[in-house]
Amino acid sequence: MAMHTEMLYEWFQAQGGSIDTSSIGITEFPLYGRGGVALRNIEAGQTLFSVPRELTLSIRTSSLPNQLGEGAWKQFGLDSGWSGLILCLMWEEAQGDASKWSPYLRTLPSTFDTPIFWDEDDLCGLQGTAVLNKIGKNEAERDYTEKVVPAIQSRGDIFPADAVPQYYSLQRYHIMGSRILSRSFHVEPWSSDEESETDGVVQAVGDSAAPMEIDVEMPSAESGFTVEPGEENPENATEEVEIAEDEEDDDSENPADVAMVPMADMLNARFGSENAKLFYEKHELKMVSTKFIKAGEQIWNTYGDPPNSDLLRRYGHVDVLPLSSPLTGEGNPADIVEIRADLVVDVAVNALKNQPQERVDWWLENADDDTFVVLTDCEVPEELVSFVRLLLFPQDEWEKIRNKGKLPKPKVDIALLFIIADVLRRRAQDYPTSLEDDELLLAPGKVEELSLNGKNAAIVRLGEKRILRGTLQQVQSMEEKLRASMAGSKDKKRGRDSQNASTSVRGKRSKR
Structure with a gap:
């Protein structure tokens, strides 16, 4: 793990990211797996690392939508739901070292304990819970069959036939979807000097090809934050980045706003334990400590304290803590x-x-x-x-x-x-x-x-x-x-x- 972490640090900094390696490290925690640890006492308000906007991985930053073309992107229905972003991750992985995100993608898990991968016997144990009807496996496989497969088959030059079994299989689709479900963030659009506005549609700059106009609903063509009247310094405005919700939870979720954020998704989360949050500014995202963190303690991000039913469905784990009256024993205080x-x-x-x-x-x-x-x-x-x-x-x-x-x-x-x-x-x-x-x-x-x-x-x-x-x-x-x-x-x-x-x-x- 140490070698992978060192390589991730090198890649992250080479791509313009910055990290305070004297304050934060990556280690293994019992029951929680890999996570961030405070290497020394950290005061509240300290920036632990910052991520350039263009280093986030989304349909705005991947060059696949440009290569497939706007018309085809819409024709295959990749502009709605998460299938477009999943296909972007699959395609970036298939590019190997040619993808800017290749070192990052290699650090992401390929096995999950989420119910979408459970067998029927295990699923029977979820009967009656709020999990069973929200897994969405059938819906995901329908999107794969009706959207992703036709798109792949239409462009053999972009999706070579010999790469399909390894990189574009249904199993790989589920793995990439699980990575997004468990590790993505909702990051609103932003503007830069290189972006232009055409009929209210932001043109986001990709890695290689010319930017494609993606017709999606955007809060603003000007910035990724709202400038209140009387605010004198919008250049430094900062707002909190939200953990991305799946469509079951929010039908209005704009798929273009969902992004993988390298380094930010290395942090674990636990009910009531948040001591760091991801905030966005005009050109970068910043992970900032929200309270004092003692040396040796885990650095916890926040996911909004969901119930165990959602934790299991999205992340494959549950929280067990002391309960308050009128309940007794241990469980998740946010259960429903x-x-x-x-x-x-x-x-x-x-x-x-x-x-x-x-x-x-x-x-x-x-x-x-x-x-x-x-x-x-x-x-x-x-x-x-x-x-x-x-x-x-x-x-x-x-x-x-x-x-x-x-x-x-x-x-x-x-x-x-x-x-x-x-x-x-x-x-x-x-x-x-x-x-x-x-x-x-x-x-x-x-x-x-x-x-x-x-x-x-x-x-x-x-x-x-x-x-x-x-x-x-x-x-x-x-x-x-x-x-x-x-x-x-x-x-x-x-x-x-x-x-x-x-x-x-x-x-x-x-x-x-």
Whole structure:
């Protein structure tokens, strides 16, 4: 690893990158693999390394789009989704030393523990979790067949037939896609003296061929940052670079804004541990320490603290940390449970014996929310309460809500809590194991018997089940309090009625 790191440093600096080798090093960390380490005490605000814009690898900087041509790029659908960027990485790798990024690409992993590479038996362990329906393997393979293969077959001069098995196979497509999913950043476009503006489209300079106009939606043709009114020095403006999200998370993601950023993707991330962030300026990206880092400590980037379901799907690992009340034990404090609206409807239909399709359609049109997310605070989402109220309304109340065009207020009552409790129980039945089963699987002495995939799947399941059980307990507690309050109100009313009756009787007696 030391030789690869030294070669990466040499290449990085030869390409115009700068790195403070007295402050940051690359080493292996147990459980986390390769990552950045502080070689000495690092104060907050220190630049650890900077990356020239042109050293990022994207469809703006790779010369493949220029060589294929704008018309063909659009014809094969490479201008939408991630297939275009994946093909760029495949092509750059196929160029060998002729590619500017060859030394960098050789440092990237070719094996992953993400579910897209799991076999069917391992995938069964993810049943019921938020992972299974978001892996996207079928969609990725459809893009490969319908977009990438026709593009490759159309230009034998760019994609030699004898190179296809090694560099352009479906397996290689999945590997490159996984590299992007786990290591890319969202880097907005920028301008330079060499760029020109034509009809609102930025022409980005490639390595060799003349720049091609890529017709994509760009925030601005002027810069990669927004200059607020009154700002006097936009030349030095700086904003944070975001970890790139996949299309499942953000349908508006511009594929041209997604880039591989050498050196930045060497840093690991962990929930609540961020001590460095990547910021972008007009001509370069900078990794800057955000707090004091003690010598010997790992340098952590941030990925926004996602739940274990997303960590496993994107990166192939999970976070396990102490949990806060109302949950106990260890897990990911950012875990979530997703509850589908159709499950809620099924439960409500069974309880009410009606078909509320008109109300469901109205909800989807006005709320645009077909999934409800429960967090580790185990609070019932207000949107879920509002939706259940809509389903439970008498016809006249439903008509009033529809005419006003406003969502119901999230007020709870006994009938509503009964439905939500049943929804939580039904949701817990989606998993192949019980909460107690998973606790036993992950207990000391047992967990060692699990494969890595089996262990990670059990951790994701257990995290979600704890939230469901905790939320069910909250709902039951709310129901008990409501019943107690109602009983108290009835007792008070009976007391008042009794007192009124007694007064009336005494009054009558006094008249006798």
